[in-house]
Amino acid sequence: MGTTSSLSFFTLFLLLSPCFAISTDESTRENHKTFARVLNPNKLGLFRKEKLSHFRFYWHDIVSGRNPSSVIVVQPPSNASKSSFGMVAMIDDPLTEGPELSSKLIGKAQGFYASAAQQEVGLIMAMNFAFIEGKYNGSTITVLGRNTVFSKVREMPVIGGSGLFRFARGYVRVRTHTFTPNTGDAIVLYNAYVLHY
Ligand SMILES: *[C@@H]1O[C@H](CO)[C@@H](O)[C@H](O)[C@H]1NC(C)=O
Ligand SMILES: *[C@@H]1O[C@H](CO)[C@@H](O)[C@H](O)[C@H]1NC(C)=O
Numbered sequence: 001m002g003t004t005s006s007l008s009f010f011t012l013f014l015l016l017s018p019c020f021a022i023s024t025d026e027s028t029r030e031n032h033k034t035f036a037r038v039l040n041p042n043k044l045g046l047f048r049k050e051k052l053s054h055f056r057f058y059w060h061d062i063v064s065g066r067n068p069s070s071v072i073v074v075q076p077p078s079n080a081s082k083s084s085f086g087m088v089a090m091i092d093d094p095l096t097e098g099p100e101l102s103s104k105l106i107g108k109a110q111g112f113y114a115s116a117a118q119q120e121v122g123l124i125m126a127m128n129f130a131f132i133e134g135k136y137n138g139s140t141i142t143v144l145g146r147n148t149v150f151s152k153v154r155e156m157p158v159i160g161g162s163g164l165f166r167f168a169r170g171y172v173r174v175r176t177h178t179f180t181p182n183t184g185d186a187i188v189l190y191n192a193y194v195l196h197y
Helices: 004-022
Strands: 051-060 070-074 088-096 105-115 123-131 139-147 155-162 170-179 186-196
Touching: 051 070, 051 105, 051 170, 070 139, 155 186
Parallel strands: none
Antiparallel strands: 051 088, 051 186, 070 088, 088 105, 105 123, 123 139, 139 155, 155 170, 170 186
């Protein structure tokens, strides 16, 4: 009998403990009336020193074939400039360790890019790097910036992140590794420099 009751108490504890963890935090804060308050940054672990991480990977924009990772969802107007001004493409582009698509997949670049310049090829890119590798699995980095794809090196800001990348900031530098004109497929080297806690 003693075993049964202590077992059920233990089960109850297990069931309730996640609720305790949340209640002290976000869901049922005691003072429901406060919509906003100032919080001690230490509570979110911001006492730690920010670290700078460098990531290097290849971004595969596959527009050809039966399984494109990049699809045009808005066609530019037929009389648009040579820069396809107005075009919008959604991407779920593989990110790999090496330049070959068959090399280790470390995540996906999910988002979109759109042609935002009339006089040159200039994209606005908005994408999340959704990592699956090691401790970064489930964490994301968000990039929003301007990409003049025919420039040798382009730079775009890292404007935030989630998981291990909460409060992230930084930038990416990107260089085209290969561009195949007859298919439109591109492999681009990304170097990301990210400050995070
Ligand atoms: C070309 O653009 C103009 C506006 O600049 C528009 O009035 C016209 O209808 C367009 N023509 C075609 C064929 O899309
Ligand atoms: C990443 O996390 C997901 C969900 O927790 C899990 O299903 C998956 O196996 C993990 N992937 C890797 C490569 O560890």
